[in-house]
Amino acid sequence: MSVKNHFPATENSLFDAGGGLTRKVGAFNDNLMVVEVHFETGTVAARHHHPHEQITYVISGRFEFTVGDETYIVGAGDSLYKQPDIVHGATCLEAGTLLDVFTPHREDFL
Numbered sequence: 001m002s003v004k005n006h007f008p009a010t011e012n013s014l015f016d017a018g019g020g021l022t023r024k025v026g027a028f029n030d031n032l033m034v035v036e037v038h039f040e041t042g043t044v045a046a047r048h049h050h051p052h053e054q055i056t057y058v059i060s061g062r063f064e065f066t067v068g069d070e071t072y073i074v075g076a077g078d079s080l081y082k083q084p085d086i087v088h089g090a091t092c093l094e095a096g097t098l099l100d101v102f103t104p105h106r107e108d109f110l
Contacts, residue, residue: 003029015109019043020092025109033105039063039092047089052102054082061096065089 007027014022020043026034039045039061047066056065057079065072065080067088074080076096082088 014038021045023109028105028110031104033102033109035100035102035106035109037098037100039090039096039098041092041095043092045090047087049085049087050106051084052104052106053084054088055101056080056082057099057101059097059099061092061098062094063096063098064091064093 012025014024016022020040022038024036024038026036028034036059058074058076060076062073062075065074065088067080067082068086072078072080073093
C-alpha cells in the first residue's frame, strides 16, 4: 500500500461543525493529522477531552483557551500543547483561524 504524500487544498471542503466553527482536514496518516479550524467571533468550543495529543497554532484572531486548570489569552503566532485526555476548550475573542495537529489522527474527523 502506498503512502499518500500530497493533500491539495481543493481536495477537502470546509465542514460546518456548527455554532460559528468550521474545519478542514489537511494531510494525515494513521499517526498524525493537521486540521485548519475557523472561528467566528464569540464562538465557543465547549470543554472536552480526547485520547489524542494536540498542538494548536494560532494563525489569526484572538482566543481564550482553557487547558486543564489554566486559562490563556492567545493570538497569532502563539501555540498550545494539550496532552491526551486533558479537558480543554476555547472562546473566540476575535475571528480567526487555528491549525490543530493531532497524534494519532482523529478518526471522527474523517
